[in-house]
Amino acid sequence: MAAMMKAFARQGKTNRPPLAVDVGCLVEQPRRHVWLQHRDGVIVHGPTGAGKTWRVAWQRVIDAPGFVLATTTKADLVAATLTERAARGRVAVFDPERLTGWPAGIAWSILAGCTDPDTAIRRADALARAMPLEGTRNGAYFEQKAATMLRCCLHAAALRELSIREVRVWVSARTNHTPVDILADTLPDWASELDQILSSASESSDDVLAAASRLLEPLASPTLLAAVDIPVEQSFDVAEFVLSGVNTLYLVSKGTSRSMAPFVAALATEVHHVADRASQRAPSKRLDPPVRLVLDEMNNVAPIPDLPQIMTDSGGKGIMVWAFAHNQDQNELRWGAEGGRVLAQSAPAMLVLPGLRGVEELSALSRLIGERRRWEASLHEGSRTYSLHDDTVLRADEIRELASDHALLIYRNAPAMLLSLPSVWEYAPWRHTVTASTRVFDDIVAGRRPPPRPEHSDPQRRREGGPGDE
Structure with missing residues (x-):
C-alpha cells in the first residue's frame, strides 16, 4: 500500500496531468500498480458500506486532472474533497434540497436555452x-x-x-x-x-x-422551487463553468421519488452535452485535460439518458465516466433488463466491491472470470497418471466474501485482477486532507468563514465565455 501512496503523492507534485489513473495495487504483488486510461469508463458495483466513497469516489474526484462533475446523496463527499478542488479551480454546489447546508448553492433555470x-x-x-x-x-x-x-x-x-x-x-x-x-x-x-x-x-x-x-x-x-425558478439571465452558466478550468460541480439529491433528482439529472445531462459538443470542436476531437463524471448513486441521482451508450463512446472524446451502483439488479430496475445488461457489459472496466448478495450476479461474474487449467496427478495400481482439470478461479461465495479492502477488476480482454483499495482513513496524509477539508466545510456551513465563489473573478471573461465556447 505504501507504494501506491507514494505514486499518488508524486501525482500531486506535478502540474502535468497524469497520463493514467492509478486504481490500486495487485493483492498478490502489492508493488505493482494497475492503471486505467482516462478514456476508460468504469462501472462500480458495491452495496452500502462497501467503500464506494472512501476507497474509490474520493480518489477519483481528487486526482481528476480537469473538470469534475460529482453526484452524491449526502454531504460527506463534498466536504472531504472541497479544499483540494477549490485550490485548483472554482467549486459550485447544486443542492436544491439543502441536504449539505451549503450556504452559497447555485440556482439553475431549467428554462435557460429552451427557446431553442x-x-x-x-x-x-x-x-x-x-x-x-x-x-x-x-x-x-x-x-x-x-x-x-x-x-x-x-x-x-x-x-x-x-x-x-x-x-x-x-x-x-x-x-x-x-x-x-x-x-x-x-x-x-x-x-x-x-x-x-x-x-x-x-x-x-x-x-x-x-x-x-x-x-x-x-x-x-x-x-425546492427556488433552486430552479430563477430568471434565465441569472441562471448558472453551465458551459462557462465546465469549459473554463479545473472546476468542480457537485450535484446533491436524496434520489427518492419526491426529490429533485429529475432536475439534478437534467443538469448532469447538460454538463455531458456541453462537454460532448466541446470535444468535437477541439483540435484532436477530444478534451484535454479530460472531463470526469463521478456519478455516485447514478441510478437514483444522475440517470443521464442513454448512459449505457455514453459509457462506450465518451472516452474517445475526453470524457471519463465513473458510474456507481449498488448491484446489477438495481441497474436493471432503473434501465430495464436489456438496458441494465448493456450498461454493465459496455463499460470498458468493472470494479466489484465486497458484499454483493445477488446470486445471479455473483454466479455470472464467476463464470465470466472463467476457469484455470491444471494438471492433477493420481496413483493407480502403483503407477502415476496425470490429467487436466478445470478449476473455477473465483467462486460466487469468494467474490461475495472479498476482504473489505479488496476489489475485483474486470478490464477489457485482460484476466480478472484482485486489487487492494486503501481507504482514506488508512493513510495519514489522506486522512489529514479529509479531516482538514471537512473542518473547512463545517466552518463554511456554520457561517464562520465565507464559501468560495462559483463565479469567475473576471466579469469580462465570464461574459465572453471560457475556452471552447466560441
Whole structure:
C-alpha cells in the first residue's frame, strides 16, 4: 500500500496531468500498480458500506486532472474533497434540497436555452427519463409522452419569458391550452401533439398527465422551487463553468421519488452535452485535460439518458465516466433488463466491491472470470497418471466474501485482477486532507468563514465565455 501512496503523492507534485489513473495495487504483488486510461469508463458495483466513497469516489474526484462533475446523496463527499478542488479551480454546489447546508448553492433555470427547440427536447427527455419505470406497464410509452408534453411546455414558457411555475400550472390542468396557443404560431406540429394529449379523453392520456405532473411535484415546495425558478439571465452558466478550468460541480439529491433528482439529472445531462459538443470542436476531437463524471448513486441521482451508450463512446472524446451502483439488479430496475445488461457489459472496466448478495450476479461474474487449467496427478495400481482439470478461479461465495479492502477488476480482454483499495482513513496524509477539508466545510456551513465563489473573478471573461465556447 505504501507504494501506491507514494505514486499518488508524486501525482500531486506535478502540474502535468497524469497520463493514467492509478486504481490500486495487485493483492498478490502489492508493488505493482494497475492503471486505467482516462478514456476508460468504469462501472462500480458495491452495496452500502462497501467503500464506494472512501476507497474509490474520493480518489477519483481528487486526482481528476480537469473538470469534475460529482453526484452524491449526502454531504460527506463534498466536504472531504472541497479544499483540494477549490485550490485548483472554482467549486459550485447544486443542492436544491439543502441536504449539505451549503450556504452559497447555485440556482439553475431549467428554462435557460429552451427557446431553442433542441434544448427543450433535451431537457424534457432528461426530466422524463429520470423517473424510474418501477415496472409500470407500457412505461416507455408514458415516458415518451410525458417528455413530449414537457418539451412543448418548456419551449412555450421560454418563448414568452415565463417561469417554471407556469409550466407546473399547465401540466396540472388539462383545460389550460395556453402552451398550445403559444406554439401554434412557431411550431404548429408541436402544438398539435400537445393538443392531442390535452384533448384526449382516454385513460392513457390521464396517465401521461399524471406522469408529467409527478415529475414537477417537488416544485410544490417553495424551497425546492427556488433552486430552479430563477430568471434565465441569472441562471448558472453551465458551459462557462465546465469549459473554463479545473472546476468542480457537485450535484446533491436524496434520489427518492419526491426529490429533485429529475432536475439534478437534467443538469448532469447538460454538463455531458456541453462537454460532448466541446470535444468535437477541439483540435484532436477530444478534451484535454479530460472531463470526469463521478456519478455516485447514478441510478437514483444522475440517470443521464442513454448512459449505457455514453459509457462506450465518451472516452474517445475526453470524457471519463465513473458510474456507481449498488448491484446489477438495481441497474436493471432503473434501465430495464436489456438496458441494465448493456450498461454493465459496455463499460470498458468493472470494479466489484465486497458484499454483493445477488446470486445471479455473483454466479455470472464467476463464470465470466472463467476457469484455470491444471494438471492433477493420481496413483493407480502403483503407477502415476496425470490429467487436466478445470478449476473455477473465483467462486460466487469468494467474490461475495472479498476482504473489505479488496476489489475485483474486470478490464477489457485482460484476466480478472484482485486489487487492494486503501481507504482514506488508512493513510495519514489522506486522512489529514479529509479531516482538514471537512473542518473547512463545517466552518463554511456554520457561517464562520465565507464559501468560495462559483463565479469567475473576471466579469469580462465570464461574459465572453471560457475556452471552447466560441
